[in-house]
Amino acid sequence: MNQLPLTLEQLAYAATSRVEDASLYHHELNDAMQQFEINTHFRIAAFLATVAVESGHLRFVEESLYYISPERLAKIFPRAFKSAEEAEPYVRNPKALSEKLYDGYHGRGLIQLTWRTNYQKCSNALGVDFVTQPERLADPKYAALSAAWYFASHGCLEAADRGDMDEVTLLVNGPAKLHLRERMDQYAVALLA
Secondary structure: OOOOOOOHHHHHHHOOOOHHHHHHHHHHHHHHHHHOOOOOHHHHHHHHHHHHHHOOOOOOOEOOOOOOOHHHHHHHOOOOOOOHHHHHHHOOOHHHHHHHHHOOOOOEOOOOEOOHHHHHHHHHHHOOOOOOOHHHHHOHHHHHHHHHHHHHHOOHHHHHHOOOHHHHHHHHHOOOOOOHHHHHHHHHHHHHO
16 A cells, blocks of 8 residues: 555555445545645555544544434533433434534534534635535535544544654544544554555
């Protein structure tokens, strides 16, 4: 995996995804990586490892906010709910939960872009209105482009050049560094693709 474009098989291997899932994003990811200079061995591996973990290995381009347990909801989102009783109205109600947690701008795209300000910045960068049409981030073309834009515009290229997945994870996920071990393991796989 030293150069672009990647073959479909290389993409599926690097993202540990099914070939059917990888085929949805194959051309779009190659184009997006080229456009945003994700074009070296380390950059490609770090990007694809990040995308793989963020998207459930190229299966999801929208955050699932469908919860059936108020206790689980309160546990996962303690900043929003102090108790299961407070979470009850948001059970089986993803639209209301999106409004509560993200003002309606929940995770979409292959890197799960969140918050209106990020949707607006991405809109400005790509020339597409994701603020009034957020569902467009689920389209394979824009799911890939938004991910590559975010990765390149948030300092991840430099961290990738150093092979620093801890830093990449911090830049994408914030201080929580969710799924850091999984991201590092996926990076090791992607380096071999």
